[in-house]
Structures are given as structure tokens and as C-alpha cells.
Amino acid sequence: MAAFAYSLALGLLVGLERERSVAPGDRQALGVRTFALIALVGTAARMVSSTVLAVGALVVGALVLVGYLRTSDADPGTTTEVAAVAVYLLGALCYTDAALALALAVTMTVLLASKSRLHQLVKETLTQPELEDLLKFLVVSVVIFPFLPDRAVGPYGVVNPFRIWYLVVLIASISWLGYVATRFLGPSRGLVATGLASGFVSASAATASMARAAHDPERFTWAVAGAQSASVATYVEIVVAVFVVSTRLAVRLLVPSLAAALTLALVIVVGTRRERGRRGPGETATTGRVFALAPTLGLAVLLTSALLLGRWLSSSVGAGGVVASLGVMGFADAHGGSVAAALLFAHGSIGHSVALWTIVVAFSANAVTKIVLATTVGGRRFGRAFGIGFGLSHLVFVAGIAIVALA
Numbered sequence: 001m002a003a004f005a006y007s008l009a010l011g012l013l014v015g016l017e018r019e020r021s022v023a024p025g026d027r028q029a030l031g032v033r034t035f036a037l038i039a040l041v042g043t044a045a046r047m048v049s050s051t052v053l054a055v056g057a058l059v060v061g062a063l064v065l066v067g068y069l070r071t072s073d074a075d076p077g078t079t080t081e082v083a084a085v086a087v088y089l090l091g092a093l094c095y096t097d098a099a100l101a102l103a104l105a106v107t108m109t110v111l112l113a114s115k116s117r118l119h120q121l122v123k124e125t126l127t128q129p130e131l132e133d134l135l136k137f138l139v140v141s142v143v144i145f146p147f148l149p150d151r152a153v154g155p156y157g158v159v160n161p162f163r164i165w166y167l168v169v170l171i172a173s174i175s176w177l178g179y180v181a182t183r184f185l186g187p188s189r190g191l192v193a194t195g196l197a198s199g200f201v202s203a204s205a206a207t208a209s210m211a212r213a214a215h216d217p218e219r220f221t222w223a224v225a226g227a228q229s230a231s232v233a234t235y236v237e238i239v240v241a242v243f244v245v246s247t248r249l250a251v252r253l254l255v256p257s258l259a260a261a262l263t264l265a266l267v268i269v270v271g272t273r274r275e276r277g278r279r280g281p282g283e284t285a286t287t288g289r290v291f292a293l294a295p296t297l298g299l300a301v302l303l304t305s306a307l308l309l310g311r312w313l314s315s316s317v318g319a320g321g322v323v324a325s326l327g328v329m330g331f332a333d334a335h336g337g338s339v340a341a342a343l344l345f346a347h348g349s350i351g352h353s354v355a356l357w358t359i360v361v362a363f364s365a366n367a368v369t370k371i372v373l374a375t376t377v378g379g380r381r382f383g384r385a386f387g388i389g390f391g392l393s394h395l396v397f398v399a400g401i402a403i404v405a406l407a
Helices: 003-019 032-050 052-072 079-093 099-113 115-125 128-147 161-185 190-212 217-245 247-271 293-316 320-333 336-345 352-378 379-404
Strands: none
Touching: 003 032, 003 079, 003 099, 032 052, 032 079, 052 099, 079 099, 079 161, 099 115, 128 161, 128 190, 128 379, 190 217, 190 379, 217 336, 217 352, 247 336, 247 352, 247 379, 336 352, 352 379
């Protein structure tokens, strides 16, 4: 009896949404009662036998087709008819897994009710470059990722394609979340929100973008805050990335990163306090593509190379060579050397102190890159304003790492 109760509920739910979607005066062959009956028939047919279920599907399909032919002049769409067939199958599913069937029905109803929003998203909100980037991301995360071998391959047995690509997908996902947040907030929220979201894509690129915006005197203070907020994203992102590789190391990294991020956030609040009562500093958007395939593949190659180099140096010249070789990768990307150090720590090649100090060197090298970019693109005044606040947060980060490493 529970299966029929679930079946009736999901049929009424989908039927209610479909009947309300019809404009006044239009004809609709399938209403709330019809959907409820179709769901109940699906449950009963599945209860009898698989053969009856198949015959029932043919009968329901024929009836739905007849109803469509009667009303196709007024509404040529087939959404309601497809929903009816789906309700029949969900009714059958209620016999074996009622909770899953109801969950799918709720999801389907939400999808049906979101017609106008989805059409607006596809036709007005989503741009062609964003669609292309989304398809690339889906290829990387859905097509390639599940089929990679989850085992160590290559020399030293430290390269795991599945784990490395998992990290690539994670970083790309974080970038997407940051970009979507900016799209929904809108550029009128200011340079700080844009800088924070862009920081998940590339903090160095965001710093350069904010440095260019700082040439406008009206936006100088907010551009500095935007560049600094991009580095807040870096502190957050590194903890998440290391957590995927090594939970133990991420726990040690959490407090120093959180302290540095909060310090920089406080610097932003203090630095913009005089500007908050004034009108917004203008608008800007996240620069660059939300998902670039070449840098993502480059990250995978970078991590693989760093792992091999770090393991070779660890066995040849000791821990000092690991810190130097992986740390200097921070000039290009703070995450590459840091995550490679976390991978070596997870494999037992280096201790937690060496891993933490490697992350410090990588972050320090990346700090130099950001300050050079800020000064070169935005001028000395911008570089000094950015560097003072960012440098303070970096000192807090290094001090926190020193305390944790010695504990």
C-alpha cells in the first residue's frame, strides 16, 4: 500500500504543476487527475509482471500520442507528454524504491516549474564563451575523470592519475563557483566581490586586473581591496585543495590559513571604511575565461612533474632539495608546489614539517609575483598599498606555519 501512496503523491504533484502551466482558455489533454491515474497504473502494472509493465507503457504512450494530436494546434510542445511517460515509469519504480521515485518526481517538478528561468538563462544570461567553457568542464569532469585508473603508475609509484585529475576537477569546480557567484551578484556589487571571485580562478591575474582598474582615481581604494580579496581566496582554496590530498596536512594548515585570511579581510574592512558611504566605484566583471582547458591540463602536467622531481630529490639530496624545487613553483602558481608537497607527505616521502615549509616557500614566491605585478601594472602607489596589507597577512601565515611545524 505504501507504494501506491507514494505513486499517488508523485502523480498529483507533477499533474498539479502541469495543469497550472496551461494558460487560461488553452486546452490540455493531461491534467492532475490523469497524471495521478498514470502513476497508479504504473505501480499496479509493475506489481503484476514485467510483461504487463511493458504492455502498459505501450498503452500509455498511445493514449499520450492521441492526446497530443488533439491539442498540438494550440500547444506544439511535447513537455507534458514526456512528463506523463516519466510519471508512468516513476509509478513503476515506486514498487521497488518509492523514496527514489518521489525524489525524482520532485526534481522533475522543479525542472518543469523553472521553464521561464531556464529559457532566460539559456537565451539571455548564458553567453557563448560560457557555454563553451561549460562543455569543456563537463568533458574534463564527466567524460575523462571517471575512467582514469585509481592506482600508482610510473617511476617511484607516486603518480596516481585519478587523484591528480580529481584535484584538477576540484580546482576547476571552485573556479566555477566563484565565477557563478559574481554573475549572480552582478558587477555593481563592486571590485571587492569581483576580486574575491576572480581569485578562485587566478589570484595573480586578478591582481593584475585590479591594478589596471586602479588607474581610475575614483576606484583606487576599491581596486586595492579587490586585489587583496583575491588573495583571501587563495588562502581558502589552498586548504580545500590540500584537504583532498591529505587531511592530516590540511588540519595543520587550517589555522595559519584562516588567520591570514581573516587578517587580510580586516585590512580590507579598515582600508575601505571611508569609501563605504560613497556611491559604488563603478563596475567591472571577472576577467578571462571561467574555464581554460590549456591551463587546467598544464596544472596536471605541473603536478605530475613536481611529484617526480620531489620524490627524486627526496631520495637523492634530502628534504632541502624538495623545499627548494617545489617551493619555487610558487612564482607561477601557489597551489602547484603546495599540493605536490601534500602528495609527497601523503605518500610518506617527506614529513609534515618539510611539507609545511615547502608551502611557505611556494606562497612566498607567489607573493613576490603578485607584488611585482601590482607595482608594474598599477604603479608604485598601488603596489605599496597592496603590498602592505597583503604582506601583513603573509607574515601571519608564516608565523602560524612556524608554530604548527614546531608543535
